[in-house]
Amino acid sequence: MNGPTKAQSSTFAIIDEKLRLRKALQDITNRIHAAQNIKQILVDLKDGILNLFDAHSITIYVVDNPRNEIYSMFLAGTQLREIRVPISNNSIAGFVANTGRVVNINDAYNQSELKIIDAKLSFDQNWDKISGFKTKQILAAPIYNNNQLLGIIQILNKKIGEGKFTEEEVGLALEIAEVLGVAFYNQQRFERRRKTRFDYLINHDLLKEEELERAWEESREQKETMENFLMHKYKISKEDIGLSLAEFYHCRFVQYSDKTVIPGDLIKNLKKDFLRRELWVPLEKIDNKIHIIVDDPKNIIKRDTIENLLKTKQVKYDVALTEDIIKFINLFYHSSDDEHSFTEILGRLDDEDTIIEDEDGGERITESDNVIMQLVNKIINDAYSRGASDIHIEPNIGRKNVEIRFRIDGDCALYQTVPFSYRAAIISRIKIMSNLDITVKRLPQDGKIKFRRPMGEEIELRVASIPTQGGVEDVVMRVLAKGETMPLEDMVLSSRNYKELINIIAKPYGMILCVGPTGSGKTTTLHAALHHINRPDRKIWTAEDPVEITQYGLRQVQVQPKIGFDFAAAMRSFLRADPDIIMVGEMRDFETAKTGVEASLTGHLVFSTLHTNSAPETIVRLLDMGIDPLNFADALLGILAQRLVRTLCKKCKEQYHPSKEEYDEIVESYGTQEFAKLNTPYNNDFKLYRPKGCEACDKTGYKGRMGIHELLIGTDSIKRMVQKHETVEGMRNKAMSEGMTTLLQDGILKAFKGFTDFIQVRRVCIK
Ligand SMILES: [Zn+2]
Known part of the structure; x- marks a missing residue:
C-alpha cells in the first residue's frame, strides 16, 4: 500500500490546519459568549483571539458613543489601564470607527500607502514611541451588530512572511468581529438592564440614559457625589432622587430635618467622628427594630459592622444623602445653642452610676446628680428655643424608655427618649426645682420653676406631677415664656x-x-x-x-x-x-x-x-x-x-380647585343662607389652598x-x-x-384667603 502523495500530504496539512483553526475559532467564540462582561473580553480573552492569527499584538476597542471615542483596556503589570482614541482619521483605529471600513496596511509608516486609503488618514506614532514597539502591518476591522458600530478589532505585525495580512486572515478577522459584535450587543444590553440606583429617573423620563452615563463620569471627575451632581447639573429634585434611591434599595428615603427627635439612647455609645467617617447613624427605634440611615443600604460590610456594634440583628436600613447623614450626626451630637449635647450628657452617666429606684420607690442619689441637672436644663432650654408650650415627661414601666414630648403649635411630638434607668432621677430633679415634696409620689402636686436661660432671660414653668399606672410619675411643665405684646x-x-x-x-x-x-x-x-x-x-x-x-x-x-x-x-x-x-x-x-x-x-x-x-x-x-x-x-x-x-406654610402652600363635594361641605358648614350673601359660586375660578410640605415647615405644610x-x-x-x-x-x-x-365662618373666610385650610378650622371649631 502506498502512502499519501506529497500533494495529498500538503492538502491534508491544509485541511488539518483549517480544522485546527475552526476548532480554535469555535473555542474562542464559546469563551467570548461566556464572558461575564466586556472588560473580560478586552483583557482576558484577547490573547486567545490573538492565537488565531500569526501576529504580534491585538487590541479590541469598544465604542463610547457619548464621548465619540473608542476605548480599550489592558493589564500593565497588575494594574488595569485604559486607552482612549477619538473617533477621527488621526489614527487607524479611529479611522475605521469613523468610516466603518476594513483597513489592511503593509507599513503604517508609509505615508503614501495611507494616502491611497484616504487622503486624511494618518498613523498615530505616539503609542510606538511610548512602548518601543515598532508597528508595521495593521489589520483593523469594525465590529458591527445590526448595522450598529460597537467596536474595532486591530491586529498588528505578522510574525512570518512579508506584505499585508492575507485574505484568509482578513476573513478570519471579520469572522471574529462578527462574534464580538453579537457578544458586545448582548453584554451592553445586559449592562443597560443592570439596575442602578437612578433607574427610577430614567424610567420616569427625568433623565436620559446618555445623560446618566455622562453624569457617572463627570461626577467622578468633579469629585462630587452622583446625587449632588444630578441635583445641581441636571436639576433633578431631591424628592425625585429620594424616590429613586427608595425604589432601588427598597427602603425609606430620609431627608434631614432639624426637628428630628434625637435618639439619645441609641447613640449614647457611638462616637461622632466614627459615624461621620462611616456615614451612618441610628435614627429611631420602631417596633423593636433600630432604624439606621446609611448612604448605601446594600453595603454588606457596613451592615456587618453596624450589627456588631449595636449587638443586634434587629436593624432596618434607610437611605439618606451623604450630606444629610452628616447633618443628622451634627444635630444629634450638638443639638442646640448650649454647650452640652443631649448625647454627651447621657454619655457621662456611666452605667455603674445608674440611678435605680429602691424597693420602696425612693432613690439613691449619686454624683450623677450634676449630670441629671444638666439634662433637665437641656430639656427646658430646647423646649423654649423650639417654641414649645408644654413639656411632657412620660416614664414607662419596666425597662421601657422615658419619653419626652413637646407641644409645639398645638400638637405634641416626641422630642427625646431617655433610658429608663434615669426616670426617677429626672422626675426628682424637676420636683426639687419646683419645690415639690420628692417623697410624695402617690398624689398629684403642682408647683413652678423660675428658670434662667444661658442668655440671661428668665422663663417660668408651671409644673404638675401626676402619679401614673405602674408606680411611676408623669411630669408636665407648661412653659410660660415672657411674651411680647402684639399690636x-x-x-x-x-x-x-x-x-x-x-x-x-x-x-x-x-x-x-x-x-x-x-x-x-x-x-x-x-x-x-x-x-x-x-x-x-x-x-x-x-x-x-x-x-x-x-x-x-x-x-x-x-x-x-x-x-x-x-x-x-x-x-x-x-x-x-x-x-x-x-x-x-x-x-x-x-x-x-x-x-x-x-x-x-x-x-x-x-x-x-x-x-x-x-x-x-x-x-x-x-x-x-x-x-x-x-x-x-x-x-x-x-x-x-x-x-x-x-396656618399654611407660605413657602409651599398649593392652590387647587376643590371638588363640588368639598365646596358643598363648606357651604353647609358656613350656613347655606349666610353663604349666599358672600356671592361665591362654585365655578372654575373657585380656588382653595392646601398644605404640601417643604423644608421650611418640616414637611407638615403648616407653619405658625x-x-x-x-x-x-x-x-x-x-x-x-x-x-x-x-x-x-x-x-x-x-x-x-x-x-x-361665627368662629367657623371667620375660619372659612380665612381659608378662602389662603391663611389656613378648612380641615384646621373644623378641627378647632368642633365642640
Ligand atoms: Zn412648607
Missing part, C-alpha cells in the same frame, strides 16, 4: 371685628370678655387690647395667673390663690386703688364674675376671660352662675370668642398659628335678650343678623 392690627381680625373691637375698648366703662379653651390665645388678645388703650392718663390694673406678658404702663399683679389672694380678692383691692381699667385673668367663679360686673357698672372698664366655647354661650353661662341679668345686660360691651388655627374670632357686640337688642335670659340659639341668630360671623 391689635397684627391679630388678623376681620375688618368688621377690628372696627367693632376698637370701638368697644374705647368706651369709658363696661365689660369686655375674651373666651375660648386653654391655649386659644386669650391673654395675647387681651394684652393687645390693653396696649391699644394704654395711655398715661389711665390707670390700668391687671390680676394675672401667671403674668405671661409684661407691658410698660400696666400695674400687673400675680395672684396667689394658695394664700387666699385670688382673682376676686385682687379685684376688690383694685377697686380701692383708683382704677380706670381692670383686667382679671379669669372669671372662674361667681364671686369674681359678680365683682367684675359691679366694677364695670361703677365706671370702670373691665376685661376678663372665660372658658366658654362661643360668645352667646358665655352670656348663658354667666347668667346660670347667678349673675343678675339686668346688671350684666347693662355692663356688657362685647364678647370675643377665639381659637388658634394652624393665627386666631379666628367671633365678636358679639352688646347692642340694645342683645341687651334686651340678656335681660330676658334668652337661649344661646336665639342670641346667636340675633347677633348674626347684626353682622357677627
